[in-house]
Amino acid sequence: MLSPSALLAVNPLDAGSLLGAFGALGIAVVLFAETGLLVGFFLPGDSLLFTAGLLCTTGAHSGPHLDLAQVLAASAVGALAGAQTGYLIGRRGGRALLVRSRNKHLHQGVARAGALLARYGHRKAVVLARFVPVVRTVLNPLAGALGVNARTFTLWQVVGGLVWTFGLVLAGYALGSSVPDIDRYLLPIVAAVVALSLLPLVLELLRSRRRTGAR
Numbered sequence: 001m002l003s004p005s006a007l008l009a010v011n012p013l014d015a016g017s018l019l020g021a022f023g024a025l026g027i028a029v030v031l032f033a034e035t036g037l038l039v040g041f042f043l044p045g046d047s048l049l050f051t052a053g054l055l056c057t058t059g060a061h062s063g064p065h066l067d068l069a070q071v072l073a074a075s076a077v078g079a080l081a082g083a084q085t086g087y088l089i090g091r092r093g094g095r096a097l098l099v100r101s102r103n104k105h106l107h108q109g110v111a112r113a114g115a116l117l118a119r120y121g122h123r124k125a126v127v128l129a130r131f132v133p134v135v136r137t138v139l140n141p142l143a144g145a146l147g148v149n150a151r152t153f154t155l156w157q158v159v160g161g162l163v164w165t166f167g168l169v170l171a172g173y174a175l176g177s178s179v180p181d182i183d184r185y186l187l188p189i190v191a192a193v194v195a196l197s198l199l200p201l202v203l204e205l206l207r208s209r210r211r212t213g214a215r
Contacts, residue, residue, distance in 0.1 A: 019052055024070040027052055028078035031165070035136055036082030036089070046133065049075060049165055053172020068173060075165035079130075083140045083157040090144025109134035113142050122148050127160035 019026060030048055033040030052075070056068040112135045116125040122143070129139040143153050 024074040028074040031078030032082035036085035049168035050172040053169040054176040056173050057176030079161040079165050086140030087144040087153055090141030109138040113139035123156045126156040130160040130164035
């Protein structure tokens with residue numbers, strides 16, 4: 001049990017800090033908040049999963065040693081339960097829950113999520129949204145608000161959730177198992193993962209500015 005001072009010292013934006021404080025349980029809580037609650041859009045889902053995979057290897061000593069089976073289970077539970085909760089919130093509360101927020105990042109995420117649904121259809125959009133920060137936070141309640149079929153959403157959010165979580169965790173695990181003294185490179189690797197996860201948002205922002213300039 002962490003003391004109050006230790007809890008205050010935890011940085012919710014830092015994957016290593018979260019994993020060091022809460023372990024696999026922290027993964028489930030963070031992914032649930034990021035994918036199911038609109039307040040969790042800023043949480044580090046991608047870097048958290050990848051770092052957790054790294055810390056499951058015996059060579060990563062810069063943080064706690066985690067059990068791979070526990071990490072995979074916690075990741076799946078948090079991501080799948082979060083997405084389903086977000087869908088139910090959107091279905092009951094409607095789109096008003098999204099438009100009431102004054103956060104510009106959430107509004108950009110809503111626009112991107114709507115574009116994904118319109119361009120790729122419900123099935124592909126639900127899967128693809130898992131890999132885009134902010135969008136994976138707002139697409140689930142947006143799908144519920146727009147009346148996406150519950151069976152369709154559930155099936156494809158499970159597919160997308162498992163591919164996203166297992167893919168990143170196992171990628172981190174594979175890298176940690178193959179590179180000696182991986183702990184020396186942990187910070188730059190995590191920084192690279194964060195940068196790659198933000199790339200779709202940056203590209204979309206550039207496209208939006210170009211479209212605005214053309215108009």
